[in-house]
Amino acid sequence: MKNSLFVTLTMFLFSVSVCSCSAAESQDIVKTTRANPETPISCGTDGAWLQVLGSGGPEINDKRASSAYLIWLNGESRILVDAGSGAAYNFEQAGGDFSTIDTILLTHLHVDHSADLPAFIKGSYFIQRSNHLPIVGPDGNSTMPATDEYIQRLFNETSGAYKYLGDYLEDSDKQSDYKVSAIVYQSAFKTKDNKINISATPVTHGPIPALAWRLDIGNKSIVFSGDMGRGDESFINLLKNTDYFVAHNAIPQSATGFVRNLHMAPDRIGEYAKAGNVKNLIISHRMNRTLGKEVQTLEEINKTYTGPVSFANDLDCFELK
Numbered sequence: 001m002k003n004s005l006f007v008t009l010t011m012f013l014f015s016v017s018v019c020s021c022s023a024a025e026s027q028d029i030v031k032t033t034r035a036n037p038e039t040p041i042s043c044g045t046d047g048a049w050l051q052v053l054g055s056g057g058p059e060i061n062d063k064r065a066s067s068a069y070l071i072w073l074n075g076e077s078r079i080l081v082d083a084g085s086g087a088a089y090n091f092e093q094a095g096g097d098f099s100t101i102d103t104i105l106l107t108h109l110h111v112d113h114s115a116d117l118p119a120f121i122k123g124s125y126f127i128q129r130s131n132h133l134p135i136v137g138p139d140g141n142s143t144m145p146a147t148d149e150y151i152q153r154l155f156n157e158t159s160g161a162y163k164y165l166g167d168y169l170e171d172s173d174k175q176s177d178y179k180v181s182a183i184v185y186q187s188a189f190k191t192k193d194n195k196i197n198i199s200a201t202p203v204t205h206g207p208i209p210a211l212a213w214r215l216d217i218g219n220k221s222i223v224f225s226g227d228m229g230r231g232d233e234s235f236i237n238l239l240k241n242t243d244y245f246v247a248h249n250a251i252p253q254s255a256t257g258f259v260r261n262l263h264m265a266p267d268r269i270g271e272y273a274k275a276g277n278v279k280n281l282i283i284s285h286r287m288n289r290t291l292g293k294e295v296q297t298l299e300e301i302n303k304t305y306t307g308p309v310s311f312a313n314d315l316d317c318f319e320l321k
């Protein structure tokens with residue numbers, strides 16, 4: 001019943017900080033009361049860390065921000081993966097510095113993964129940022145725009161919804177502190193300092209173009225499933241021997257029908273974690289239909305995967321060690 005207590009406690013997300021620094025076991029997650037609201041809920045200043053900025057889905061009654069993750073390296077906030085609603089606020093709560101963000105990676109363009117993108121770009125006006133910002137995401141289809149088209153629709157200086165921010169686009173001749181380039185993912189790339197290798201592979205999220213991302217930082221690695229119903233062999237290869245697998249669990253085991261083409265049920269997450277020989281599993285994108293079912297979820301996962309499993313909450317820190 002520890003998990004029930006655990007879930008109850010997480011209802012106080014915005015007044016209580018949560019740290020699962022080793023992710024040893026879900027039951028071992030340590031909670032600390034936030035002494036001062038002015039103090040950021042930050043991860044360690046040495047090494048690589050994952051901070052969960054948003055552990056929820058699109059719901060507005062789950063007491064969670066939507067999908068977003070921040071990678072810290074030696075005390076610098078370096079990479080954002082997804083930017084769902086609430087991401088910008090929790091970035092602030094985490095003490096993130098947008099001027100050091102190398103790139104924003106988008107798993108797909110659903111609202112709960114992208115809605116705060118304009119908030120970050122507008123917010124950056126008020127800080128000192130001078131370095132180029134690539135935003136990298138999936139290609140489009142008849143259902144969704146490609147990432148570059150999406151960014152144009154938001155910010156294009158003549159036709160964008162937020163055309164007043166058009167100066168930031170790299171194709172604008174107007175002066176801005178830095179430029180944004182929108183890129184459809186093609187192949188693996190590195191951050192400018194060569195410290196982080198970034199790769200992705202397409203996964204099936206119903207009809208929506210979607211990517212799973214992998215970051216290799218030194219000899220440590222982390223994979224983000226994003227939202228996906230299933231992946232092919234390239235996904236298993238992406239997952240292979242990763243230290244952390246952040247798996248989105250939007251549906252319970254009992255879910256049937258089309259939704260299983262959109263999201264992984266717990267048993268499938270376990271199968272992938274086992275097939276990829278992942279060392280630690282983090283369950284995120286938690287929704288009302290899965291919250292409170294952690295014991296059953298864990299049982300299903302454990303049918304194949306027996307490594308450590310953590311259930312993510314907003315602002316959790318996981319050291320990549």
Ligand SMILES: [Zn+2]
Nearest residue numbers: 057110112227
């Ligand atoms: Zn989602």
